[in-house]
Amino acid sequence: MTNMLLEADLDLIEKKYQVDLGRGTDKASQIEDAYYPQFDAALRIEAHSMAKHYEVFYCLEKSIRQLIVDVFEGTEDPNWWENLVPEVVRINAKKSIKREKEAAVTPRSSDPIDYTTFGELGEIIKANWSLFGGVVFNDQKAMEKVMFALNSLRNPIAHCSLLAEDEVLRLELALRDWFRITS
Structure with missing residues (x-):
């Protein structure tokens, strides 16, 4: 009974602080256990080294989207998507939303900004x-300049190509530049 209470408390902590304490076996780890070992060891090592770059870009791209939303919401224009986002970007987002709907997959978001590309954010x-x-x-x-550099570096990361050592350095420098140019 004590263990069950502890597990329940740990569940709450994981949920509240959005951390994984590594105590559960969820479906993802069951899939990983079943299929991941079937891939070549060198490929798994490569994937592991690229994962950190994906995480950085995930955070960067999501934070840029949020930055745009925050600035636009600060204008107090309830129709900022229609009034402030360039038409070509809105059209592309609408096409992406339609493609997802027609594919019968779970929508990635209810916000059209989440259907923009990294380049469109710039x-x-x-x-x-x-x-x-x-x-x-x-x-x-x-x-x-920084958005262009980041977008160029994003492509191999998003499309499962290994970043060369020089490109890893370029990514680090581009990230430094990003934080330097923000006020």
């Missing part, structure tokens, strides 16, 4: 420079 910022310049970013050309 276009949204550029199109609304009056809201971002000086407040969020120091310089538009610097923001464009």
Whole structure:
């Protein structure tokens, strides 16, 4: 009984602090246990080394989306998606939403901003420079340069290619640049 109470408390802690204490065997680990060992060991090592780069980009891309939402919501325009996001970006997001719906998969989000590409995030910022310049970013050309560099580095990460040693260094420098250009 004591163990059950402890397990329940640990469940609450994991949920509250969004941490995995590694005590459970969920479906993901069952799948990993069944299929992951069937891949070549060298490939698994490569995947492990690339995972950290994916995590960095996941956090970066999600935080840029949130930054855009926060700035736009600060305008108090309830229709900011229609009024502030470039038409081509809205059209592309709408197409992506439609593709997901037609594929009968679980929608990734109810927010259209989550259907934008990394490159489109830069276009949204550029199109609304009056809201971002000086407040969020120091310089538009610097923001464009850093976003371009990050987008170039994102492609091999998102498309399961190994980052060369020089590109790992470029990624670190681009991330430093990103945080430097934000006010």
